[in-house]
Each structure stands twice: as C-alpha cells, then as structure tokens.
Amino acid sequence: MKRDVERIERLLDRLRIKEKDSEARKIYAEVFDERTLKTLYKLSAKGLIQALGGVVSTGKEANVFYADGRIDGDDRPLAVKIYRIETTEFFKMDEYLFGDKRFDMRRISRKELIFIWVEKEFRNLERAHNAGVNVPEPYEYLKNVLLMEFLGEDERPYPTLFELKRELPEVVNVEDLYAKVKENLIRLYRKAELVHADLSEYNIVLKNDEPYFIDMGQSVLADHPLASEYLERDVRNLLRFFSKYGVKERPEEVVTEIKG
Structure with a gap:
C-alpha cells in the first residue's frame, strides 16, 4: 500500500x-x-x-x-x-x-x-x-x-440549458434558441451523418446565445440500426423541455424536417 x-x-x-x-x-x-x-x-x-x-x-x-x-x-x-x-x-x-x-x-x-x-x-x-x-x-x-x-x-464552464431553466426567457429569446438547436440537429444529421442519441437540456451548453452540443460518446452514425429510434428520442426530449416555454411542434414532423 x-x-x-x-x-x-x-x-x-x-x-x-x-x-x-x-x-x-x-x-x-x-x-x-x-x-x-x-x-x-x-x-x-x-x-x-x-x-x-x-x-x-x-x-x-x-x-x-x-x-x-x-x-x-x-x-x-x-x-x-x-x-x-x-x-x-x-x-x-x-x-x-x-x-x-x-x-x-x-x-x-x-x-x-x-x-x-x-x-x-x-x-x-x-x-x-x-x-x-x-x-x-x-x-x-x-x-x-x-x-x-x-x-x-475564467475557468468556469458556460451553463447548460438545465442550469438556466428558470431564467432562460430572461437570458435569451427561447424561440430563436430552439430554432438554433434544430438547425444544429439538421447539420449534425445531414452533414456529419450523426445522431446525438442522448440530447437533452443537460447536454446543451449556452455560449453567447448559441447552443453547443456536448457529451457525444454515445452518438451513432446515421446508418446505425437504432439511429432513427435515437433521433426520435432526442427530438422528444427537446420538445418536452422547450414546450415549457411555448414551443409547440409535433415530434414526427421535426424528425421529418431533420432528415430532409
């Protein structure tokens, strides 16, 4: 010892x-x-x-x-x-x-x-x-x-959306933020050909009004056997969070939009 x-x-x-x-x-x-x-x-x-x-x-x-x-x-x-x-x-x-x-x-x-x-x-x-x-x-x-x-x-991390949940509408325009999150999801799927597979308010960091995805170890290629299932789960997690701030979209329509 x-x-x-x-x-x-x-x-x-x-x-x-x-x-x-x-x-x-x-x-x-x-x-x-x-x-x-x-x-x-x-x-x-x-x-x-x-x-x-x-x-x-x-x-x-x-x-x-x-x-x-x-x-x-x-x-x-x-x-x-x-x-x-x-x-x-x-x-x-x-x-x-x-x-x-x-x-x-x-x-x-x-x-x-x-x-x-x-x-x-x-x-x-x-x-x-x-x-x-x-x-x-x-x-x-x-x-x-x-x-x-x-x-x-200054050695302090930017906050996650979860950490900002109470004051989020005071910090940023939530509808604009949601649009940016969705645009990054589209880019992730169509250009990087990846699905995050664990996306939620815990894994999105806000940097100067811009959302950043973190914790991508579990992310899978778009041709993974379970990719569609994971993408739908990611979308449902996001809509569950953003619906608290008035964002109303149907998960299946968002998934279709992301896939193009």
Missing part, C-alpha cells in the same frame, strides 16, 4: 498542477488510478497540458477537469475529460458501440472497451465540428483521456 501511494505521489509530482487549485492534487490522487495518471503525464510531457486545474463536472463514467493547454503553438483553455477505467456503467453503452461500422467489436476485449469509447467520442466530435455543428473542438485523445475545447470563461 505504501509503495502504491509513493508511486502515485511521484506521478503527481511530475504533473503540472496549478497552485491555486492545490486541492486538485488530492482529487487526482483519490479519483484516478496509476494508469490514468501516467496517461495524463504523457499528454503533459507532449506539451498539450501546461497546467492541470480543478473539477469542471463529475459523472458516473467520467470527470471533466480544466487545464491550461497549448495546441498547435497557441495557448488555449482545455477541458480534460477523464473516463474511469474501472467502471460498472459501460455495459449500458454496448448498444451504441455494436452496430457502429467504424469499430470491429469482435476484436475488442472488455478491458479495451473504455479506450474505444474515448476514441469514438473524439471521432464524433471531430466529425460534427468539421460539419459546422456547434460542439467543443476536439484536440487529442489517449487511452481514457480526451482533450477538447473548454466552453467557458
């Missing part, structure tokens, strides 16, 4: 952790195992992570941390999404992986599943970003760690 702690401490010493977020050191040591810390060190050694900061969000499968980064020679704020290697929740994700022609799941062990999931999220974000969809720009991935654009200011 003592040797394990010493190894973790040595890895933490090699990572750049911002002094004002000294509590982050304790969080990294408690939450992430030695393999994850080694992966973070490799990304830091490549110069991509300049300094690790505090927690942006936490979840069952992953935590997101802030970091000062350097991408293509430019200083940029990063969101560092770290999936837990030992998680019991990934059995729920099988349906989003199997049926995706980009991955041969016959050759993937359960141990490697988390790494495939991270690669999938990176590729989904890259595909969406290249199609002009409002998503965080992906920068790099390695094993269970994904580096991407940080959506926020």
Whole structure:
C-alpha cells in the first residue's frame, strides 16, 4: 500500500498542477488510478497540458477537469475529460458501440472497451465540428483521456440549458434558441451523418446565445440500426423541455424536417 501511494505521489509530482487549485492534487490522487495518471503525464510531457486545474463536472463514467493547454503553438483553455477505467456503467453503452461500422467489436476485449469509447467520442466530435455543428473542438485523445475545447470563461464552464431553466426567457429569446438547436440537429444529421442519441437540456451548453452540443460518446452514425429510434428520442426530449416555454411542434414532423 505504501509503495502504491509513493508511486502515485511521484506521478503527481511530475504533473503540472496549478497552485491555486492545490486541492486538485488530492482529487487526482483519490479519483484516478496509476494508469490514468501516467496517461495524463504523457499528454503533459507532449506539451498539450501546461497546467492541470480543478473539477469542471463529475459523472458516473467520467470527470471533466480544466487545464491550461497549448495546441498547435497557441495557448488555449482545455477541458480534460477523464473516463474511469474501472467502471460498472459501460455495459449500458454496448448498444451504441455494436452496430457502429467504424469499430470491429469482435476484436475488442472488455478491458479495451473504455479506450474505444474515448476514441469514438473524439471521432464524433471531430466529425460534427468539421460539419459546422456547434460542439467543443476536439484536440487529442489517449487511452481514457480526451482533450477538447473548454466552453467557458475564467475557468468556469458556460451553463447548460438545465442550469438556466428558470431564467432562460430572461437570458435569451427561447424561440430563436430552439430554432438554433434544430438547425444544429439538421447539420449534425445531414452533414456529419450523426445522431446525438442522448440530447437533452443537460447536454446543451449556452455560449453567447448559441447552443453547443456536448457529451457525444454515445452518438451513432446515421446508418446505425437504432439511429432513427435515437433521433426520435432526442427530438422528444427537446420538445418536452422547450414546450415549457411555448414551443409547440409535433415530434414526427421535426424528425421529418431533420432528415430532409
């Protein structure tokens, strides 16, 4: 046990952790195992992570941390999404992986599943970003760690629609916002040929009155066997939320519009 702690401490010493977020050191040591810390060190050694900061969000499968980064020679704020290697929740994700022609799941062990999931999220974000969809720009991935654009200011993330639900009409024109969300859905489906598959007010961030889709690990190609089912679910989730602000549309008509 003592040797394990010493190894973790040595890895933490090699990572750049911002002094004002000294509590982050304790969080990294408690939450992430030695393999994850080694992966973070490799990304830091490549110069991509300049300094690790505090927690942006936490979840069952992953935590997101802030970091000062350097991408293509430019200083940029990063969101560092770290999936837990030992998680019991990934059995729920099988349906989003199997049926995706980009991955041969016959050759993937359960141990490697988390790494495939991270690669999938990176590729989904890259595909969406290249199609002009409002998503965080992906920068790099390695094993269970994904580096991407940080959506926020002064190390604080922009709010989700869920977090803004009470004051949303005071912050933005809701009908215009809904139209922008739908336009991004159309672009996602027609140009990126993707379905988000878990879209709701929890996974849409508001940046300067513009909606951004996040958490795209489960997103599937438009030719996935369950793509139509997922798209309809996404639309129903959105209409459930926006109907509270007077938006009235029929789910089947919206789905038809998105598909063109």
